[in-house]
Amino acid sequence: MQEFDHIEALWAKAKHTVDVKISADDMLKQAKKDVNAMRTKSLLNIVGMALSIFAFASIWFWYDFNSIFAQLGISIVILAVLLSTYMLYKNHWLIAQNDVTENPNIFVQRLKLYQVQRHQLYNRLYWFYVIAISIGTILYFFEILANLKLILQFVIPILSFGWIILCSTLIRKAVIKREKERIGLLIEKFERISRQFKETE
Template structure:
C-alpha cells in the first residue's frame, strides 16, 4: 500500500503544472501584443495606399458611366471603413499597456477584444465582401460595354477566384488571430490562478 501511495504522489507531482515566472509571462504578452499591433499597422498602411489608388483612378478617368462612379464610391467607403476599424483596433491594443498591472482587468479586456475581432472578421467581413462584390459588378458594367466580351468574362472569373482565395485566407487569418489572443489570455489566467493559490 505504501508503494501505491508513493507512486500516486510521484504521478501527481508530474502532472502538476510548472510554476510560471511573472516576468517571463509579461515579456511574452508584451511581445505578442507588439507583434499583433505591428500586423494591424501594416494592414492599415496597406489600406491607406489602396484608398489613394482608388482616389487616383477615380480622379484620372474623365469619361465613366454612373455605375463606375458608384462602384468606385463603394470601394472607397469600404476601404475607409476598414481603415477606421484597423486604426481603432491598433490604438486599442497599443494603449492597453497600463492594463497589464491589473491581470483580471487585462484578461477581461482581451476577451472582449477577441470577441470584437471575431465579429469583425466573420459577420462584418461578410457584409464588407458583399459590398466589394457589388462594387466589382457595377464596375464590370462599363467593361462589358467598352471592351470585348472575353475581357468581361476573364475579369469575372478572376474576381470569383480572388473571392475564393480571400475566403480561404480569411479562415486561416481568423484561426491564427484567435489562437494568438487565446494564448495571451490563457497565460494570464494561469498566472492569475498561480497567484491566487500562493496567497491562499
C-alpha cells in the same frame, strides 16, 4: 537490451517528475512580446487598408469615366474599405491603449473584448464588406470591360470574383482559426500571470 529498456524507463520517469517553473516576469516578457507583435500586425492591416483607399480614389484622377455607374462603383468600394478601416482601428485601439504590465486582469478583459470584436468583424462585417465590394466591382466593370478585348471581358470578372470567393472561404476560415488560437493563448498567458502575481503577494 533489458538495460536499455531500464534506462529508457528511468529517463521517462525523470522527464515527467521534473517540473519546469517559469517565473511571472519571464512569462510577462513573452506575453508582452506577443502583444507587441499583434499590435504591429493590426497596425499594418490599418495602413494597408488606408493605402487601398488612396489607390481606389486615385482611379478618379487617372481615368476619365463616361458612366456614372463606374463612379458609383468606386464610391461604394471606397466607402466599404473606409468603414472596414475604421472598424479595424477600433479593434486596434482596444489592445494599444494600455500598458500590459500595469494590470494583467484589465488587459485580459480587453483581450476578451478584442476577441469578440474580431469574431464580429470576420463574420457580420466581413459579409457586408464582400457584398459592397462585389456590387462596387460590378458597377465599375460595366464601363471598364466594354473597352477591353472579349477574352479579357470574361477573364477579369472570373479572376476577380474567384479571388473574392477564395478569400471568403478557405483564407477567411484559416485566418479566423489562427487568430482565435493566438488570442486564446495570449488570454491564457495573462490569466496565468495574474494567478502567479496573486500567489506571490
